[in-house]
Amino acid sequence: MNYNHLIQKVYTKIEAVxxxxxxxxxxxELSKINPNKFGVHIxxxxxxxFGLGDYQEKFSIQSVSKVISLCxxxxxLGETIxxxxxxxxxxxxxxSLLQLEADNGIPRNPFINAGALVICDMLISNLENPEEDLLAFIANLSDHKVEFSLKIAASEKLTGYRNVALCNFIKSLGNIDNEPEVVLDFYFKLCSLEASCEELSQLFLFLANQGKTLHSNLEIxxxxxxxxxxxxxxxxxxxxESGEFSFRVGIPGKSxxxxGIMAIHPGKYSIVTWSPKLNEKGNSYKGMRFLEDFTTLTEQSIF
Amino acid sequence: MNYNHLIQKVYTKIEAVxxxxxxxxxxxELSKINPNKFGVHIxxxxxxxFGLGDYQEKFSIQSVSKVISLCxxxxxLGETIxxxxxxxxxxxxxxSLLQLEADNGIPRNPFINAGALVICDMLISNLENPEEDLLAFIANLSDHKVEFSLKIAASEKLTGYRNVALCNFIKSLGNIDNEPEVVLDFYFKLCSLEASCEELSQLFLFLANQGKTLHSNLEIxxxxxxxxxxxxxxxxxxxxESGEFSFRVGIPGKSxxxxGIMAIHPGKYSIVTWSPKLNEKGNSYKGMRFLEDFTTLTEQSIF
Amino acid sequence: MNYNHLIQKVYTKIEAVxxxxxxxxxxxELSKINPNKFGVHIxxxxxxxFGLGDYQEKFSIQSVSKVISLCxxxxxLGETIxxxxxxxxxxxxxxSLLQLEADNGIPRNPFINAGALVICDMLISNLENPEEDLLAFIANLSDHKVEFSLKIAASEKLTGYRNVALCNFIKSLGNIDNEPEVVLDFYFKLCSLEASCEELSQLFLFLANQGKTLHSNLEIxxxxxxxxxxxxxxxxxxxxESGEFSFRVGIPGKSxxxxGIMAIHPGKYSIVTWSPKLNEKGNSYKGMRFLEDFTTLTEQSIF
Amino acid sequence: MNYNHLIQKVYTKIEAVxxxxxxxxxxxELSKINPNKFGVHIxxxxxxxFGLGDYQEKFSIQSVSKVISLCxxxxxLGETIxxxxxxxxxxxxxxSLLQLEADNGIPRNPFINAGALVICDMLISNLENPEEDLLAFIANLSDHKVEFSLKIAASEKLTGYRNVALCNFIKSLGNIDNEPEVVLDFYFKLCSLEASCEELSQLFLFLANQGKTLHSNLEIxxxxxxxxxxxxxxxxxxxxESGEFSFRVGIPGKSxxxxGIMAIHPGKYSIVTWSPKLNEKGNSYKGMRFLEDFTTLTEQSIF
Structure with missing residues (x-):
């Protein structure tokens, strides 16, 4: 399939929107970003x-990083997680909060904040140097170097009362082992990772490649x-909006x-879009539009 | 792929469980069923x-029918639904009920009871003879004849206080047009449909075949x-348990x-299992186990 | 205490509001009422x-009747209720609905609709002629005759989807013995009772009089x-808004x-107000205002 | 009324329970208490x-202190609170948490933890030396000296993840002005106050005395x-269990x-009981029993 032609076509259309x-x-820190940025890379x-637009500019990947911590x-730790x-x-x-209480602090999944906090708690308990080990893990995924933004992490820490509440609530329910403050520090670092569309799509390519990196054939x-x-x-x-994305775009992804949005067509490709304006559900407006049109045009989806 | 061999292998293993x-x-009516029934058909x-076990015996398909009413x-009506x-x-x-109230009676999806009731209401408003037209639609999907069980429908009506509550609640929120009693009658009929594994897998094959029936090449x-x-x-x-099924089995399905469980591998096959004992989430215990082992063995999933 | 003087004073003030x-x-049926009606009786x-304004005009007492059914x-049945x-x-x-599910269909109290439905169910199971026996019970409370409004009851039945939902939901949870339809019929009748401020305040006086009627010294x-x-x-x-009423008015009551609002100062008096416009919590705006000013002026409250 | 005789009678009965x-x-710290302690003072x-049993022994008053902070x-600040x-x-x-979110962080009342945290936040913003000023306020209420238990406060701080969660959640909703850590420190101190039944009943007597202390005729x-x-x-x-207490005991109180339980009969008395074993709702088992029997025997209640 001629992906560069299709991406060009959809990019031109969505750019004008x-x-x-x-x-x-x-x-x-996040609010300072230029709202007109728009990049795509496959x-x-x-x-x-292949990339277009601002695909080489680093941005704050925020919750996309929850896929990295989960992996x-x-x-x-394997299936015990x-x-x-x-x-x-x-x-x-x-x-969210009702559910945590009813389920004894077991979050619904690793991609909501509650779940990512529990995953962070696991990593802290099982890694010697959690921050360095996380960066080393990422370094293996591609040739790119990805770093925390200390500015973003500090900014989150200053205003992250909601996450402090969540972490302490789960702690009170018994599903956080470490002190909430330690878990939150690591969590805010994780969220502060910065990467470009190009870097991210190469970094996550192993998810489209049955778990192996393409550049080094390493089993992740x-x-x-x-x-x-x-x-x-x-x-x-x-x-x-997970059902909506599945319904419209038809492949797995994380926003x-x-x-940023990262999406995977198993066996085929990883694709990353970046456009800062978010719809009312908190997902990139242009990114959602781009991916819907792109999978429609390719007539490829997992369904 | 040699599906009959794989099905035989998994069937033998799960039958012994x-x-x-x-x-x-x-x-x-449902409680009278022999709990040891077990059938599979692809x-x-x-x-x-290919089928094994009780794959030719008709059973009450219950919520699997919600896929039919949705289709x-x-x-x-197209995308307006x-x-x-x-x-x-x-x-x-x-x-469920909190959500309905918060969202003005818009159910989360067409496969929970609330959503299926709203779909039934749409069909009643838009079909001349809803029951006959539904059966005619089903008749087109395969060579098989599928019927309502008046006994099951009557039994549901007698004890279906929860569904009566749900339908009247949505009516009070403005998302049911017809009288609740009429909607419920049609809904209980829909749930009472009876078919065998063989019939069901052939009936739903169009969902694996890009929307067209295989036997008549009709676009559904x-x-x-x-x-x-x-x-x-x-x-x-x-x-x-939708996430769990997606996680373990990796293909779309409906229980x-x-x-009964019906599952679809887009482009490849439809498969139906039947075993009456349900896990605590209300899904067939053996059916879930069978499908997990089967997709693991085929190493085929949409992911 | 010179109640007629105080009532006159507060009435004049609130009438102007x-x-x-x-x-x-x-x-x-309810929406047809003249919104400017205003009556008070102690x-x-x-x-x-003593009464002022439209205190002799009958109105639909609606949920005030839930005190009668409870009594x-x-x-x-005594404490078993x-x-x-x-x-x-x-x-x-x-x-409301969350709570019912969590508590196996036990409503929080007899004054929310769920609780009144369960009380109605008890009365149906334990009275020979529920409707007549209810009217006979009311007839004993004072010299006045109180009747159902068949028009109001029919109107409620036609549009009472929410109550139908509630009653069937409790039935599904096992806390309604009779058929929901029978319970709802009786409930709608109960709500349709019509009485004037004067009649109501005399009818409920036994609650201020240690359980005995004043006119006949009968122990209710x-x-x-x-x-x-x-x-x-x-x-x-x-x-x-129960806390608000308790906070502002300081005596027990039911709206x-x-x-209509009926309030009781134990040992002292029963008082009833009627003004049809309701605040956003569903309680009479002028009635609340009147009673707050009245208890403030009397400097009497149970606290 | 001969209160000492009645208290003696009920005390003897409940002591045997x-x-x-x-x-x-x-x-x-709380779990170390002797579970057989039982004291009463009016x-x-x-x-x-009049007091009986362990009425002169200081205990951790915990949430009873929420009445002090509210007063x-x-x-x-007056009605602006x-x-x-x-x-x-x-x-x-x-x-609790659902409600806070729906109501923009406005707690339902000042006696749940959420509400007490908001009251603490107000006090911190409006008092020069919150801890000293609070103790000075209490010192005015009676002749007794009441102190924080630094041990209890430290113990609460170490394990109070739930309250940390709550305070940060309200902060994220905009209804806490100060830093959560500062508010929590003050809140834990407040909860750590220690007093005996005798001291508490004299301290709260102003609530039965139209707002004035009895010993100094000071308007609180x-x-x-x-x-x-x-x-x-x-x-x-x-x-x-507020409704239950109101139903059985019939006077206002706080546990x-x-x-400990403190209860007020407006115009008549304040009474305090202490017995450490709690029922499943978190209220003193013997205290509830004592007060129910006591108000039944006196035939005095506000209703």
Missing amino acids: APQGEVASYIP STTQNFN LAYKI WKRVDVEPSGTKFN LTKSQTKRVNAIMQTCGFYD GVGG | APQGEVASYIP STTQNFN LAYKI WKRVDVEPSGTKFN LTKSQTKRVNAIMQTCGFYD GVGG | APQGEVASYIP STTQNFN LAYKI WKRVDVEPSGTKFN LTKSQTKRVNAIMQTCGFYD GVGG | APQGEVASYIP STTQNFN LAYKI WKRVDVEPSGTKFN LTKSQTKRVNAIMQTCGFYD GVGG
Whole structure:
């Protein structure tokens, strides 16, 4: 399939669309971003790479990083991680705190904040130097170097009362082992990772390649684990718009409030879009539009 | 792929497993079923058919029928149906009534009871003879004749206080047009449909075949609509165990409290299992086990 | 205390206030009422009676009747009624259905619709002719004759989907013995009772008189039962504005969507106000204002 | 009324009862208490004082202190406090977090932890030396000296993840002005206050005396404010057992997990009981029993 032609076509169309929604403003650092940024990059299992727009500019990947932390925990701890975090979609926002209480602090899935906090707690308990080991894990995934933004992490820490509440609530329910402050520090670092569309699509290509990196043929996850991570992205990757993304785009993916979306067509490609304005569900408006049109045009989806 | 060999292998293994859980007992008629029944049937887009065990015995398909009503409504009304029913997973059970109230009576998806009731209401408003037209629609899908069980429908009506509550609640919120009693009558009929594994797998084969029947090459749904129905089954087909099914089995499907599960591998096959004992989430224990082992063995999943 | 002077004073002040809010419109019959009606009547345990404004005009007492059904059930069944209905305030509106499910169909108190439906179910099971026996019970309370409005009851039945939902939901949870249709018929009749401020204040005077009628010295409830009914009115009489009424007015009471409020000062008096416009919590705007000013001026409250 | 005789009679009866339930164990310090402690003390507006059992032993008053913080905030800030905290009962436990979110961080009442945290936040913003000023306020209420237990406060701080969660959640919703850590420190101090039954009943006597202390005739609250504090205790003083207390005991009161209960009969007396074993709702088992029997025997209640 001639992906560069198709991407060009859809890019041109979506670029012309006035983005709706607002840039995330809950932390000052994120609100400073130029709302007109728009980049796309695809990496295929056939080693084809193609990008357009601001695809080489680093941005705050935010919750897209929750896929990385999940993969690292899954790699080192295996199926035991599912004793402490479930694989079900979270449903409506009404659900979150009620659900945690009813389920003894077991979050619905590793991609909501509650679940990512529990995954962070696991990593802290099982890694010698959690921050360095996380960066080393990422370094293996591609040739790119990805770093934390200390500015973003500090900004999140200053204003992250909601996450402090969540982490302490789960601690009170018995599903956080370390002190909440330690878990939150690591979590804010994780969210602060910065990468470009190009870097991200190459970094996540192993999820389209049965768990192996393309550049080094390193097994990051087993085939079965890879399938399962993709399955969770499909059902839980877009908060309470996961069904909508599955319905419209038809492949697994994960979004972040920095405006990034990473999506995987198993066996075929990984693709990353970036446009900071978010719809009312907190997902990139242009990114969603781009991916819907792109999968429609390719007539490829997992369904 | 040598499906008959694989099915034989998995069937032998799972047949030996003592089924856990309980037969649905909320209506007397369902509780009378022999709990040891176990059948499997596959139908492929290559026109291969293979069944084992009680695959030719008719059973109460219950909620599997919600896929039929959705497809019929989608066919005749197109994308407008999504104004009255959403495509998001429902989350935990705590959610259902709270969510309906918060969202002005718009159910989360067409596969929970609330959503199926709204779909029934649409069909009643748009079909001349809803019951006959539904059966005629089904008759087109395969060579098989499928009928309502008046006994089951009557039994549901006598004890279906929960569904009466749900339908009147949605009516009070403005998302049911017809009188609740009329909607409920049609809904109970829909749930009472009876078919065998063989019949069901052939009947639903169009969902694996880009929307067209294999035996008559009739377009039931467009390619895009077919993709979307499969996507909704993936995220919403198993109540609050949808994520688990996606995680373990990796293909879209729909279960019913009669013990049936229908699953679709787009482009490849439809498969139906039947075993009446249900796990605590209300899905067939052996059916889930069979499909997990089967997709693991084939190493085929959409992810 | 010179009650007629005080009532005159407060009446003059509140009469001049433009009533805020809306007349109940969920049933056509109620919405036809003249929104400017305003009446007040007090009956004391010293046999003093005084009314102003439209105090002799009958109106639909609606939920004020839930105190009557509770008293009748309490009289004939004693403390056993509390096995099927609790005595706790209901909290926010979010609570109602969630709570019923969590508590196996035991409503929070007898003054929310759920609780009144369960009380109606008890009366049906324990009275030979529920409707006649209810009217006979009321006839004993004072010299006045109170009747159902068949028009109002029919109107409620036609549009009462929410109550149909509630009753069937409780039935499905096992806390309704009779068929929901029978319970609802009786409930709609109960709500349709019509009386004037004068009639109501005399009818409920026994609650201020340690359980005995003043005109006939008949024991309706024991002292202890009377105390308890007043205590429940104090905590649960005004939906999720019960705390506000307790805070501002400081005596037990019960409101209805017909615009009536009945309040009791134990040992002293019963007082009834009527003004159809309701605040956003569903309680009479002018009635609340009147009673707040009245108890402030008398410097009498139970606290 | 011969209160000492009645108290003696009920005390003898309840002392013989084996206390059911468990001593609060969520903080180590509280769990060390001797579960058989039992004390009672009454102080009347006629200056009669009488105690039995362990009525002179200091215990951790815990949430009973929420009445003190409310009175102090009410005194210095007046009716404006109700903009930030409501006066409604909280309903079931399901409610708390859902409700906060729905109501923009406005807690249901000042006696649930959420509400007490908001009151603490007000005090910190409006007092020069919050801790000293609080102790000075208490010192005015009676002749007794009441102190914080630094041990208890430290113990709460170490394990109070739930309160940390709550405070940060309200902060994220905008209804806490100061840093959560500062608010929590003050809150934990407040909860750590220690006093005996005798001291507490004399300290709270002003609530039975129209807002004035008996020993010094100092106006702590106005008549109207006093009425209102009593009204809130009536509807909200016992978590989701407030209705039950109102129903059985019939006077306003406030309990603490240290096993203390303080109750007020307006115009007549304040009474305090202490017995550490708590029923499943978190209220002192023997204390509830004692007060029910006592008010039954006196045939005095506000209803």
